[in-house]
Amino acid sequence: MSYVGEPFAHDLFVSYSHGSDAEGEGLLRPWSTAFATELEKELRVDPRFRQSLSLFLDAKLRPGQGVDPMEGLTPQLTQQIAASALLLVLMSPDYVASEWCRRERDAWVAAQEALGLPTDGRVAVVRIWPTPEPWPTPLCDPQGVPLVGFLFHDDSLGADRPLGWADLGQGFGSDFRRALLSVVGRLGHHLDALRTQLGERRKAQEDAQRLQGPQGQSIYLHGRVDHRKAWEDAANALLSDGYSVVPGDPDPVEDDPRKLMQLRRARVETLADCDALLLLGTEDGRALDADLLAIGRYDRQSARARSHRLLPCGVLDTVGPPVATPVRRATARNLQTDWLDGTQPPWTPAVQHWLAAQGAAAAASE
Incomplete structure (x- = not known):
């Protein structure tokens, strides 16, 4: 060799x-x-x-x-x-x-x-x-x-x-x-x-190839602690379909700059080892707006630079029209973030289809 x-x-x-x-x-x-x-x-x-x-x-x-x-x-x-x-x-x-x-x-x-x-x-x-x-x-x-x-x-x-x-x-x-x-x-x-x-x-x-697999991918599911119930429901649905879900609980909402920086460093470190990122979309549209930029763009870019992984990103929309406005969906698209409908179970097949499509597109570009 x-x-x-x-x-x-x-x-x-x-x-x-x-x-x-x-x-x-x-x-x-x-x-x-x-x-x-x-x-x-x-x-x-x-x-x-x-x-x-x-x-x-x-x-x-x-x-x-x-x-x-x-x-x-x-x-x-x-x-x-x-x-x-x-x-x-x-x-x-x-x-x-x-x-x-x-x-x-x-x-x-x-x-x-x-x-x-x-x-x-x-x-x-x-x-x-x-x-x-x-x-x-x-x-x-x-x-x-x-x-x-x-x-x-x-x-x-x-x-x-x-x-x-x-x-x-x-x-x-x-x-x-x-x-x-x-x-x-x-x-x-x-x-x-x-x-x-x-x-x-x-x-x-x-x-x-891993993204196109039937199951077993590791997914970073981001949600905020003030929407714990929605995050736990989404995490359990993914786990029941064979996905690995990190972190083990939703993120706290921090105002202290030092603690916020520590949280982001830990997030990037974990993200770098994941196959995909899902941002939980709840009725709090402004929180999703902030997460799209801070996590879907900046933290994801940092994780990709660290690991050189594809790390596709999607919004898991759990509420529908109240948060899925045309402007928000267009913004997500411009940030290279897909929009997944999680309003009606079972929605996990849509996640599998999304991951497979991302893997196929990446393979075709090589």
């Missing part, structure tokens, strides 16, 4: 042209494979990547990593490319002209589109040769300008060559290693960012 995690088996795919001459000898291949070997070594120096990093290069022959000569090349290579989190290109005129490299590149881009993942920040270009030719679109910014990439060639010996060209086979020098560390540092940053992004995406998918 890769460092970044599912759905990727490899953290990095190194794509390069062999630079073959008329006899088919790959003039760039020895240097390119040596570069990939040194790149992997330097990445593994970092304890974060030492055990789990996976770099794919089609010339590698280690079991499970290289192209299996016993299998069809193109299907296997396509599968390995699709399973790579980042694409690193060794840019040269040979690369631009290579049909094989184009197919590799197109396969990687298509795989990311199928996964619904943007490619921004996931393509590294190492310039190993001056390449004035027009660059392929995936290697350019939205304005069509080639990515800055990493300069990795010089002409200090009288002819432009990749860094370390003259050292090949006898150990790369300091110029090569300094330039390589620049690449390693940037790759590490982007691997960390993608790992975090994928973790949040997996968590959102898990939240969506």
